[in-house]
């Protein structure tokens with residue numbers, strides 16, 4: 001046995017007992033890599049002292065790190081990347097890299113400070129050979145990673161689901177690995193998750209049953225499957241989907257990779273509205289991404305909302321409310337959640353302003369309907385993934401219920417790990 005084999009270990013820095021904030025380290029004597037570098041989902045609710053501690057810990061983990069592998073562009077997986085030293089190597093899918101560039105328009109452009117490279121297939125980082133496998137998730141370009149080191153194979157699922165449009169991708173995941181780091185967000189919910197096609201049908205029903213209203217749908221600009229479902233529902237109900245310039249830009253890029261995805265340039269019933277604050281911010285960085293590619297007919301006049309409410313569905317985010325409010329004052333509106341319900345519970349100024357606005361609009365005071373499905377696998381899907389991969393060990397991550405894994409996967413060995421505890425890869429203590 002090579003002496004180095006005794007020194008291969010992994011450490012879950014964070015994520016063994018919570019949703020998100022994932023950060024996993026793999027290390028040998030010669031090399032250290034991190035998989036994801038996520039911000040805890042409740043970061044904003046913490047006091048300043050705790051927030052500083054979270055950042056300082058990340059800085060420690062990121063010191064002398066040979067590379068970071070990012071599974072996808074959700075803050076609970078990349079959100080502490082700005083703590084990485086200048087020039088740190090980062091590998092992610094081309095979709096994730098592009099989303100980072102687009103977001104650089106609004107804040108620090110990490111692609112300028114870090115050495116961010118897109119991973120087509122496999123990269124070698126000293127002792128580690130990392131290979132990406134595309135998976136279905138609510139973030140565009142999400143992937144799992146296989147790491148091979150001294151004959152051991154470690155598969156990291158990232159966030160994954162089977163009920164989206166590309167659920168079948170799980171069948172490409174490598175089999176008979178030594179370790180499967182498996183997310184378990186939905187272990188507490190016994191229900192089967194709805195498909196995106198079911199979501200599309202629910203949108204159709206909602207738009208048809210409130211025909212005279214303009215519809216606002218709160219949905220993530222990066223959830224491409226959902227945007228497609230929403231767009232198709234608009235087509236089916238004769239409405240025009242109106243998106244902000246940021247979303248338009250995301251769709252343009254998505255289209256360049258997958259030409260079936262609708263964009264304002266290529267598809268009918270898709271227009272762009274220009275919220276003042278967002279537009280100004282984007283203009284300061286790059287005028288071309290705002291007006292460059294679009295003809296005049298594609299620009300939606302927000303004033304038309306009050307006159308022709310039944311014509312439109314607006315993609316909405318709480319941060320855009322300030323700019324939309326005056327156009328919605330005399331408009332009959334329906335609001336629909338198409339995001340994780342927990343976002344409503346966050347104590348953020350924009351959420352509080354949205355709640356106050358809802359109180360002002362009588363038609364919105366009733367309970368807001370959710371038209372949403374999770375970005376994470378349900379229990380039956382997790383079992384399918386495990387049956388396909390057939391790992392020697394399962395390591396729970398991105399879950400509040402790691403203890404449930406033993407019951408769900410009785411024919412497999414589950415390693416219940418706690419954050420910050422190094423585990424030997426060769427002879428792990430079960």
Ligand SMILES: [Zn+2]
Pocket residue numbers: 019020021074076077159398
């Ligand atoms: Zn996550």
Ligand SMILES: [Zn+2]
Pocket residue numbers: 072074137138139159375
């Ligand atoms: Zn995610």
